[in-house]
Amino acid sequence: xxxxxxxxxxxxxxxxxxxxxxxxxxxxxxxxxxxxxxxxxxxxxxxxxxxxxxxxxxxxxxxxxxxxxxxxxxxxxxxxxxxxxxxxxxxxxxxxxxxxxxxxxxxxxxxxxxxxxxxxxxxxxxxxxxxxxxxxxxxxxxxxxxxxxxxxxxxxxxxxxxxxxxxxxxxxxxxxxxxxxxxxxxxxxxxxxxxxxxxxxxxxxxxxxxxxxxxxxxxxxxxxxxxxxxxxxxxxxxxxxxxxxxxxxxxxxxxxxxxxxxxxxxxxxxxxxxxxxxxxxxxxxxxxxxxxxxxxxxxxxxxxxxxxxxxxxxxxxxxxxxxxxxxxxxxxxxxxxxxxxxxxxxxxx
Numbered sequence: 381x382x383x384x385x386x387x388x389x390x391x392x393x394x395x396x397x398x399x400x401x402x403x404x405x406x407x408x409x410x411x412x413x414x415x416x417x418x419x420x421x422x423x424x425x426x427x428x429x430x431x432x433x434x435x436x437x438x439x440x441x442x443x444x445x446x447x448x449x450x451x452x453x454x455x456x457x458x459x460x461x462x463x464x465x466x467x468x469x470x471x472x473x474x475x476x477x478x479x480x481x482x483x484x485x486x487x488x489x490x491x492x493x494x495x496x497x498x499x500x501x502x503x504x505x506x507x508x509x510x511x512x513x514x515x516x517x518x519x520x521x522x523x524x525x526x527x528x529x530x531x532x533x534x535x536x537x538x539x540x541x542x543x544x545x546x547x548x549x550x551x552x553x554x555x556x557x558x559x560x561x562x563x564x565x566x567x568x569x570x571x572x573x574x575x576x577x578x579x580x581x582x583x584x585x586x587x588x589x590x591x592x593x594x595x596x597x598x599x600x601x602x603x604x605x606x607x608x609x610x611x612x613x614x615x616x617x618x619x620x621x622x623x624x625x626x627x628x629x630x631x632x633x634x635x636x637x638x639x640x641x642x643x644x645x646x647x648x649x650x651x652x653x654x655x656x657x658x659x660x661x662x663x664x665x666x667x668x669x670x671x672x673x674x675x676x677x678x679x680x681x682x683x684x685x686x687x688x689x690x691x692x693x694x695x696x697x698x699x700x701x702x703x704x705x706x707x708x709x710x711x712x713x714x715x716x717x718x719x720x721x722x723x724x725x726x727x728x729x
Contacts (some may be wrong), residue, residue, distance in 0.1 A: 381641040405547060405614045406608035418482040420619045420623040422510070423581065424626060425475035432468040433570060436461075440520070442566035444559050448644045455641050456572045466634035472514050474626070479510045487689075487710055491594040497690035499587040502580055502688050509577050516569035518657050522562060527645030530565070531557050539672045540680070557647065599698045653727065661724035662717050 439458055441450040483503055486492055492500035519530040530552070538548040553560040595607075611622035656664050667675045685692070693706050 407611050408593055408608055409517065416485070417618055417622060418478055418485055421478040421626065422475045422482065424619075424623045425478065425579075428627075429468060429469045429475065432464050432471065435464050436468060440566070442562045443519065444522065444562060444645075447520065447562050451521055451561070451624050452641060455639065455724040458554040462638050463634055467630050469639040470630050470633040470637075472517060473658075474630070476510055476514050479507050480659075481601065483507055484710075484714065488707065489594065490706075492690045492691070492692065495591055496587070496594065497583060499591070500690050502584045502689055503588065504683075506577060506580050506584065509573050509580065509685075513569060513573045514657060516565045516661055517574065518571060519565050520532045520562065522645045522648075523642040524534040524651055525642055525655065526595060527557070527647070528651055529611060529656045530561070532645065532654055533656075534669065536672070536676065539676050541673070541677070610652075624666070642726065655724070658721070658725065660728070663725040 381537065388495060439450055439454050439461065441447060451465075454465055456462070486500065486503065512690050515530075515533065519526050534552045534557070536552060538544045542548060551562040551564070552558070655661075663679065666679060668679065669675070696703055696705050
């Protein structure tokens, strides 16, 4: 064993103490509260998505002539195919929800402020990639609503000034939905977006390790002499518990509410009501409230403002140190998002 240990030591010159110091970072006490551990939740669900996605890809055929039939085979004939597809669907739903909640938690606790502005922007990129992954995954089913949802999304993209036409062609591989569109979605969903997300996650975690976690102290902790606890095993146990609870929840949702399959896409028949997945309800409702160009440009401005918000907030705080402007703006934004989402959800399917 000593010979084998020396062999590895010569090739990987890291001692046990160095490895312990690298991985066992002291963690602030506030992370004992599970809602501050939302950052690990989407990472866990991302792993679930990769595993179930690979298994589903063995049967999926990304073409207009075979996509729906392959999904039907997975759902109704392949052993446990319905379960894997349902877990994949619900994990996507929970992942998107947890990323949104994590971003909201960071916003309302001021975790985006200096020196963490860049990590906030990385988080915004992860949020957009997560939403795009959900959109492309939904479009792969090639049922009626997913086909027309993708068509509407492509037409909306086309209204973006200057680069709209180029973005539309990049998204659907042409000027209109065609036989190459599904393979384009499949590559984006299964390769490009996950690879970008892995890279962004690496940057995100690296910045957290370099800058440390934003520390908060609650009234019940004022008398605590120990302000930190060990990542391993204490915090790891918390993350493992969350992971186990999520796995039970995913299995329950997949069993009780399995993924369904609507009618096959028909390019000649436009549905009376076209609805995207729930995470795009707010966008869809916004587009209905305003004209095309105004809606697209205003949404672009909102997204850009979210990206650079740490710098806007810093400017506001320099001039009005006691201002609660960020908090009130965030409350208004959350109420608006919930209101528009519920409004769109209330529209008959």
